[in-house]
Amino acid sequence: MVYVIRREAMTGCMDMRSGWLLLFLLALLPERVTANLPPEFVEIPGTSPRKYYDMNGERYREDTPVGTMLYTLIAEDVDGDYITITVDTGRDFFRTRGVNGTHTDVELIKALDYETDTRHDVRWILDDGHSNSVPHDITIYVTDVNDNAPVFQDLPYSVDVSEATPMDTTIFTFSATDEDSGANGRIDFTIDGEDIDLFRLENDPAINGKASIVLNKSLDYEVKILHRILIRATDRGTDPRQLSANSTLTVSVLDVQDTPPFWIGEPYQVFIFDSTPVGKVVTIVTARDGDRFNPNEVMYATLNDSLADYYFNVTSITGEVIVSRELDDQIIGLNNLTVVAIEEDPYQELEAKSSYSIISIEVLKSAEEATPGPDYSDAVAATVALLLSAIVAIVLLGICIYHKHGDQLPEFRKKKKVSPTKKY
Ligand SMILES: [Ca+2]
Ligand SMILES: [Ca+2]
Ligand SMILES: [Ca+2]
Ligand SMILES: [Ca+2]
Structure with missing residues (x-):
């Protein structure tokens, strides 16, 4: 402020007493002041506590478009001077445009982002052109909108799971984040997929953005070695819209020994004459370990449960079924030979590592000429x-x-x- 003081001096001849009296009276007289007062913001009527047309405390959505005229500042100057308002702090985001000597528009020149700054401190400079440059500090606030989708963390997702893993086991835990606040950042997960009945989702409602995949049933390498689970993360935001993200968890099933051998080429059927000699291979049976990733070797044997076992045998390694003794009338007709395939695995119970199959062997009576007769050589010679x-x-x-x-x-x-x- 600039003050100009004028005092009129008393002149003339006076005596000392009168002089002192005059000085006393002058001291009692009020000063006469002439000042150019600074501009200031106009008070908003009816506000308590008092508020002014200075934009202080206003809230703006973070998706407010750049170029928007946010506010009209209103200031007054008792001297009637033309008021100019400029931005000091906050000039990156705001620009003023004078409308007239009292009203000034505030334009947004850079996008707001709630996730970066939830508030902005702004300093206006009011100037009336008479060296009255008045700083005025305010704060405006940014409000959140749902402008961030959930983001999965630590991708990609894959896990190896032994087929021996019991149901209800948690096989994978994952997380996602959402930079928005409140409901805009609240994440719900869902899972989907071709074999989704094998899995279920579990999460603690108190922990946002984290969940686990749990086995609903045991997996089976022999049925399927790879499962893909689609995971969807969706926020609860609605303004301006709900947002979501997708990810895939690949579950690789690891094989363990849990499957007995299986037979190849069933059913086995053999037709032979009773003239077939001992040692003759009448058929070959083949079995393979049902655990395909790391299969055991398979050995063969016959089961001593029928007459056929008396006349036939199977080689343990090759699976060749051979005539083990001379065929006679007793074996003529249809016979069943039970063969068993057993994995070479000392750690499994017999039942878990063996399989049975039936070989149907029909022994036919030889034609007369085909029948080898008694040895007459000695008689002929004689x-x-x-x-x-x-x-x-x-x-x-x-x-x-x-x-x-x-x-x-x-x-x-x-x-x-x-x-x-x-x-x-
Ligand atoms: Ca969000
Ligand atoms: Ca946001
Ligand atoms: Ca096996
Ligand atoms: Ca297996």
Whole structure:
């Protein structure tokens, strides 16, 4: 403030007493002051506590578009001077445009962001052009809108789960954040997927943005080795709209030994003649461990539960079914041979590592010519020897007769057409 003081001096001749009196009276007279007063904001009528047209305490949505005229400041100057209001602190966000000597519009020149600043301190400078530059501090507030979707943390999501993991086990925990406040930042999760009945979602309502996947049922590597769970995170915001995000949890199932062998090529049916020799392979059976990721070797055996087991056997490694003893009339017809495949695994109970199959073996009676007869070789040899002996005897007899009855020999020789003389 500038004050100008004028005092009129008393002049003239006076005596000392009068002079002192005059000085006393002058001291009692009020000063006469001439001042140019500073501008100030106009009070808003009816407010208690008092408020002014200075924008203080106003609230603005963070999605207020840049370029919006936020407010009209109103100031007054008792001297009637033209008032200029400019921005000191806060000039990054706000700009003033004078309308007239008292009204000034405030324009937003940079987007507000509740997540960055929930309030802005602003200093206006009021100036009346007479060296009265008045600072005026206010605060405005930014209000939240739902402008941030939930964001999953620590992606990507994948987990390995043994198929032996019991149901109700928590297999994965995840989280998401939402930068908005209140309901705008409150996250709800849902899960979906082809095999979603195997899983369920669990979360603590007191902890926002965190949840777990729990097994509803045990997984089975032999049924499916990979599951994909779609996780959706949705906030509760409505202004201007609800927002959500998606993620996928990949569940890889790890195999354990929990499946017995299975047979390949069933049903097994064999037709053979009862002439089939011992040691002959009549068929081959094959089984594989049902646990496919790291399968056990499989051995074969027959079950001693039928007549067929008496005549047939199976090789333990190759699964070849062979005739183990000579077939006879007892085995003619339809027979069932039970074979068992057993995994080589000392840690499993027999029931868990073995499987059975039935081989249907029909033994047919051989045709006559196909039937190998008794061994006549010795009899034939004996017969031949006997015949030769007889021939020799006859020849010898003939020679004797020839020597004894030489005239009869030509007839005998002619009749038999045999000339012993030529031979011997
Ligand atoms: Ca949100
Ligand atoms: Ca927000
Ligand atoms: Ca197995
Ligand atoms: Ca398995």
